[in-house]
Amino acid sequence: MPQPWSAPLAAAPVQGTTTVPGSKSITNRALVLAALSGRPTTTTGALRSRDADLMVAALRALGVPVEVEGTTIRTGAHGPLAGPAAVDCGLAGTVMRFVPPMAVLAEGRVDFDGDPRARERPMGTVLGALRALGAEVTGDALPFTVEGRGGVPGGAVTIDASASSQFVSGLLLSGAAYERGLTVRHDGAPVPSMPHIDMTVAMLRTAGVVVDDSEPDTWRVEPGPIAPVDWVVEPDLSNATPFLAAAAATGGEVTVTGWPAATTQPGDHFRGILELMGAEVELTAGGLTARGPERLRGVDVDLREVGELTPTVAALAALADSPSRLRGIAHLRGHETDRLAALVAELTALGGRAEETEDGLVIRPAPLRGGLWHAYADHRMATAGAIVGLVVPGVSVDDIGTTAKTMPDFPAMWSALLGAGA
Numbered sequence: 150m151p152q153p154w155s156a157p158l159a160a161a162p163v164q165g166t167t168t169v170p171g172s173k174s175i176t177n178r179a180l181v182l183a184a185l186s187g188r189p190t191t192t193t194g195a196l197r198s199r200d201a202d203l204m205v206a207a208l209r210a211l212g213v214p215v216e217v218e219g220t221t222i223r224t225g226a227h228g229p230l231a232g233p234a235a236v237d238c239g240l241a242g243t244v245m246r247f248v249p250p251m252a253v254l255a256e257g258r259v260d261f262d263g264d265p266r267a268r269e270r271p272m273g274t275v276l277g278a279l280r281a282l283g284a285e286v287t288g289d290a291l292p293f294t295v296e297g298r299g300g301v302p303g304g305a306v307t308i309d310a311s312a313s314s315q316f317v318s319g320l321l322l323s324g325a326a327y328e329r330g331l332t333v334r335h336d337g338a339p340v341p342s343m344p345h346i347d348m349t350v351a352m353l354r355t356a357g358v359v360v361d362d363s364e365p366d367t368w369r370v371e372p373g374p375i376a377p378v379d380w381v382v383e384p385d386l387s388n389a390t391p392f393l394a395a396a397a398a399t400g401g402e403v404t405v406t407g408w409p410a411a412t413t414q415p416g417d418h419f420r421g422i423l424e425l426m427g428a429e430v431e432l433t434a435g436g437l438t439a440r441g442p443e444r445l446r447g448v449d450v451d452l453r454e455v456g457e458l459t460p461t462v463a464a465l466a467a468l469a470d471s472p473s474r475l476r477g478i479a480h481l482r483g484h485e486t487d488r489l490a491a492l493v494a495e496l497t498a499l500g501g502r503a504e505e506t507e508d509g510l511v512i513r514p515a516p517l518r519g520g521l522w523h524a525y526a527d528h529r530m531a532t533a534g535a536i537v538g539l540v541v542p543g544v545s546v547d548d549i550g551t552t553a554k555t556m557p558d559f560p561a562m563w564s565a566l567l568g569a570g571a
């Protein structure tokens with residue numbers, strides 16, 4: 150375990166401008182679609198981080214030529230995907246849920262494994278769906294094996310996607326390459342992170358795939374070619390949230406550059422949440438600016454659609470002067486860590502008042518004190534600790550390096566914003 154990282158305390162309201170790297174979700178979808186096109190593509194503004202590097206390695210393992218130069222990733226023309234191959238999913242949901250539906254198209258065996266915690270993340274739904282669509286898959290969680298036969302019949306499958314939207318996205322991304330295409334129906338409690346499914350559908354359409362999502366909880370992908378696209382990746386708006394939160398927590402003003410005017414990224418919803426908590430937000434050509442209030446208000450909000458924002462919102466809620474209720478996020482128990490348990494444990498350890506409900510968190514105002522904040526190998530837990538540490542003296546994060554999952558430069562970016570130098 151590395152040395153704990155002393156979270157910088159904001160000596161004054163945080164003022165500054167930050168540029169965040171490319172979106173994890175867009176980068177890893179672009180890479181999958183580029184590989185499935187079989188033709189040369191160039192993706193610019195790509196995220197370079199552990200999750201993106203794992204996706205690049207997975208594609209290479211399946212026989213896709215991939216060249217990486219800074220934030221530009223080029224895929225080359227290639228024949229059919231091929232095993233034998235070993236895919237390391239790390240802790241990346243996008244790798245473990247997006248690559249197996251592609252691996253069933255390969256000729257040969259593809260073995261999947263990942264970090265210890267990845268073996269506990271829900272996977273059975275995707276693997277069961279692939280079997281129902283005609284693939285040979287051994288196992289119901291990591292590690293598992295896909296015996297690729299160069300293709301699958303495809304067709305219709307009904308799944309319960311209430312544990313993760315990635316079950317649907319993963320299947321849809323490869324569905325056009327199945328002989329009969331793919332129809333996915335969801336049956337169960339509401340699907341979380343719908344904007345991420347909308348992102349999948351939008352990117353498939355950009356790649357010329359015919360997708361029908363006109364019926365609720367049903368997605369139909371017609372069989373056909375996936376066109377090569379030169380993707381331009383937007384900044385990662387979820388990774389922008391800690392920087393905007395720094396303004397909200399300290400009564401400062403922070404601008405994140407390159408904020409898209411229209412996007413399917415759920416991070417865009419953070420604007421509304423900041424306003425509910427009393428901050429001001431302004432979207433201009435220069436980016437999104439957040440201005441913090443004198444006193445942060447608690448918030449009662451359903452985060453089902455934007456669950457990945459929860460650690461940031463919970464950190465702000467712990468600094469607010471009235472109670473907050475975060476709802477619709479039971480599925481966070483299956484994320485990088487059980488985020489509901491982790492947030493309650495870490496806030497409570499610093500003197501906070503937080504408790505789990507069946508589908509979320511209740512966080513009440515309480516004076517916080519310094520202490521060690523555990524990240525649980527979860528990039529967003531680590532950044533949540535940094536937010537709390539802005540205003541609570543003596544907070545350190547046990548493993549800030551875990552931000553490398555999606556934002557390897559986070560410690561330097563954070564110090565730079567605070568004027569503390571890297």
Ligand SMILES: O=C(O)C1=C[C@@H](OP(=O)(O)O)[C@@H](O)[C@H](O)C1
Nearest residue numbers: 174313314315341342345456457
């Ligand atoms: O498709 C994607 O890129 C993602 C979907 C969401 O997953 P869940 O639906 O499992 O929450 C989100 O939390 C994750 O960070 C990224």
Ligand SMILES: C=C(OP(=O)(O)O)C(=O)O
Nearest residue numbers: 240241242243457484485
């Ligand atoms: C849930 C997340 O990641 P993953 O893609 O590993 O599911 C996240 O980044 O908040």
